[in-house]
Amino acid sequence: MNIHNNINLFQTKGKTIVTIGTFDGVHLGHQKVLTKLKNAAIERKAESVLLTFFPHPRMVLQQDLDIKLLNTIEEKKELISSFGIDNLIIHPFDAKFSRLTAEDFVKMILVDQLNLCKIIIGYDHRFGRNRTATIEDLIAFGEKYNFEVEQITAKEIDEISISSTKIRTALLEGDIKTANTFLGYKYNLTGAVIEGKKIGRTINFPTANIKVSENYKLIPKNGVYVVSANIDNDEYFGMMNIGTNPTISEGNQSIEVHLFDFNKSIYDKEIKISFLERIRDERKFDSLEDLKIQLEKDKTLSIEKIEQYK
Template structure:
């Protein structure tokens, strides 16, 4: 799959089938659309193109800095690569781009730059300046500029919308099982291992503290989770705490993982964490000794659960 960082850098001599959207999560609802894109491109002997945007349009148009996304750009690239598309375009979304009229977008972007012969789009898709153009307008432009419009059904659109909403809500509620079901894979966080207060090692539960650089990445509800941890090419199991460390001294939110049967130093290493199950709320204990006793129970429970899942 070829990846382009702007529409202007894209070039091809073949006709293309295009779909457009944010595709946040690249979840089971999106999978149907991407499979349709792949199949239609093969059927028409054309190249498949997914056009998406970053930053998220809401961040630009509504200055909604509180919006949290299910994927970082790198995660999205990796997930989309599994669908064997020909091209992925991640175009910078800014105010200038948002002011393109509907016809300018169709003529200059879709027709002249992307060389489309067909577009796959939702029945409720709106585009152009102030999002005033509808799919009926797109069909008219298709007749004028000689391309076909394939509609995603209302049922499929509803599935996508429901999935996205349910995933975000589930993660904010700590309901990992529901989130993973709708995603079709385990929700992940990636980040750099940084130095922490090193209190965990004093009670025989050393942790790797994770710094997630992307502020827009959705962090699940505070609590203790069973996770798998990918370090370079190896995978380990562990348990992770998201929270404010109330037993020690409440502060900013921390993300720290205790990796089972692991003693290597991994400071300044990027690791990837996959959520398996949430096991309890974060709690404030009377002492570090009481915290250690609970962590020992958590570890026994986690190892037993991991056995049943393997």
């Protein structure tokens, strides 16, 4: 897959088939659209192009700095690449771009730059300055500039919308099973291993503290999770706590993973954590010894559950 960080960097001598959207999560609903895009491109002997934007338009237009997304840009690249799409364009979204009129967007971007012969888009898609243009306008532009418009049905759009909402809600409620079902893969996060307080090792539960650098990445509800970890392309299993460590000294939210049968130094390494299941809320214990007793129970339960994921 070719990745272009600006629409102006994309060049082609052939025709393209295009879809546009945020595709946050690249969940089962999105995957249907990507499959539709790929198949249409093969049928028309054209290049497939997914046009998306970053920062998220809401971050720019509404200054919604608290928006949480299911994927970082790097995660999105990896997911979309697995569907055999030819080109991913991640165009910088800013106020200037948002002021393009609908026809300027169609003529300058879709027609002149992308050289499309077909666009696959939701029936409720709105575009152009202040998002005033509708699918009917796009169809009219298609007739004027000689490209086809294929509408994604109301049912499919509803599935995509409902899925995105349910995934975010499920993760914030700690319902990993529901989130993973709608995603079609295990929700994950990637971060660097940083120095922690090293209290876990004093009770025989050493942990790796994970620092997620992208502050817009959605972190699931505080609690204890069964997880798998990818380190240097090897898979390990363990349990992870997201929370404020109330037993020790409550502070900022931290993400700490204890890996089973693991004894390597991984400071500064980047690791990918996949969520398998949530097993309990974070709790405050009367002592470190009480915490250790609970962690032993958590480990036993986690090992039992891991068997079904191997």
